[in-house]
């Protein structure tokens with residue numbers, strides 16, 4: 001089921017008439033059968049977008065299509081969606097089996113069939129043995145799977161997940177996100193996965209939608225978005241450690257950082273810009289014009305993180321990640337060349353990528 | 356470990372409450388158990404009649420309770436009040452609370468309206484109700500008159516037991532609503548809204564939302580209200596005074612609405628030799644009865660209540 005959001009907008013009006021634009025003119029098309037990561041910092045409107053798709057919140061403006069069907073005014077129960085809430089919202093007084101069967105009983109599926117389908121779904125998510133437990137007798141990861149099973153059991157057209165992993169510890173989180181990916185592949189159901197964890201979104205999603213302050217920033221395959229960010233926000237939001245930024249200049253197509261030419265652009269206009277270099281974009285070379293003093297060295301297995309004084313400002317440092325085969329000590333001065341595909345130039349005022 | 360020198364301070368702070376509790380709760384409690392087994396207690400000499408000290412009996416005072424002419428009527432009235440008014444008021448309160456919780460406008464105002472009876476004197480309310488049920492100019496008869504029903508004598512002279520009990524039950528149910536609504540509303544407001552969102556997405560019919568989600572999640576409150584209401588109903592007395600006056604019945608039919616507590620006060624008022632012991636015995640019987648009822652309640656709720 002392809003999902004299309006058309007100029008979707010949500011404005012919350014508080015009691016004192018103050019308006020919050022939670023979602024601002026969103027246009028997205030979500031391809032059928034894919035897992036989409038809806039990514040952005042806290043408060044950017046991810047949950048609001050998800051709840052509008054679910055039908056729990058009414059859009060202020062814009063339209064929502066499931067396939068060719070306009071569902072903007074369809075009540076949630078008729079949209080055919082499964083929703084997994086951030087804290088799962090499992091009914092605490094019901095057993096796992098009763099929780100999973102609940103949506104089926106609502107539509108009067110015969111008891112035997114409901115039980116069979118619930119068991120099937122529980123097996124799929126790997127909690128088939130826990131059917132008689134109450135939610136509070138389950139671990140966070142198990143609860144999350146029950147919530148997924150409950151959302152999937154009525155065979156929805158769309159599965160929506162609101163930060164389903166945020167309550168789990170780091171290890172369980174890794175394990176469960178693989179699980180979600182597997183379940184999504186096996187069922188082939190169009191899935192939207194909300195998260196503010198960029199690494200989570202990058203690893204699990206077929207495509208990511210990045211938003212900030214209610215506005216869509218970029219949509220695409222995670223690696224493409226990482227490699228070709230449309231603007232400074234996107235570049236900064238994706239990647240750990242984050243991208244390094246420096247004030248710099250464009251001079252006749254040359255990218256100038258602290259007086260050194262570190263690359264080139266097509267645009268011939270001279271202007272002041274922000275230069276972005278990914279931490280992995282530094283090559284250690286024999287000779288170059290960009291030689292910088294090393295402040296600190298952290299070796300973490302395969303990689304070495306170099307903490308380097310900012311060439312524009314002695315008081316600041318930035319981080320480069322290089323192969324640990326280079327034996328570098330604090331205090332050394334190292335020559336760097338910048339990998340062109342890890343180097344970005346952004347408009348100083350708008351943050352847009354300069355081509 | 357708490358340092359022992361602080362103990363003295365602690366006791367000092369507790370003293371006012373302990374002294375009052377001792378004087379007005381613990382002493383009367385033990386005294387009642389004591390009196391129930393004293394033979395021919397004379398309330399003036401405070402000893403067994405014709406003796407300097409006490410003589411004791413085992414069951415005599417209790418059997419006088421059971422043999423009292425109003426005993427059967429008191430048991431019947433108390434039982435009817437308990438078994439009808441408690442379920443009726445709990446269900447009514449639940450429905451009103453859920454309705455109140457789901458409306459947005461006037462919610463605060465309506466909450467106040469429903470809470471008013473709680474802070475109003477029950478005798479005053481009883482008198483108002485006696486007026487509402489007045490056979491000549493009461494609102495109830497006026498209302499029934501619109502449907503061509505002949506005036507019914509609810510509480511006045513010559514009122515039948517059925518009519519009087521109906522009026523009394525309506526009054527009791529209404530009077531108990533305020534506190535129940537207060538408790539249920541606060542319970543409802545503490546239920547996570549996401550359960551209802553989840554139910555909505557899963558196309559849960561309204562009735563099922565109520566019976567499968569709201570009631571179970573409210574069950575600790577319902578259990579608490581059930582137990583306290585049964586105990587309260589078992590002790591019904593001031594409602595009857597409010598409605599029928601000290602005669603506990605319509606004119607010419609005194610004690611028609613006597614309850615178990617009425618029995619206790621009756622014995623106390625007589626003040627004859629041994630009457631206090633009868634009152635104490637009746638109180639113990641009532642205590643044992645409510646105790647048993649509460650145990651049953653707790654046993655049932657253990658199976659049904661989700662905490």
Ligand SMILES: Nc1ncnc2c1ncn2[C@@H]1O[C@H](COP(=O)(O)OP(=O)(O)OP(=O)(O)O)[C@@H](O)[C@H]1O
Nearest residue numbers: 012013020022041042043044045046047048049196
């Ligand atoms: N019911 C509401 N009334 C008023 N403002 C709201 C309401 N719900 C959300 N908002 C505001 O809308 C904006 C977006 O909220 P939303 O919950 O969609 O953020 P989010 O991206 O899901 O954040 P998080 O990652 O913290 O969950 C926030 O500024 C929030 O304060």
Ligand SMILES: [Mg+2]
Nearest residue numbers: 046047048162
């Ligand atoms: Mg959110």
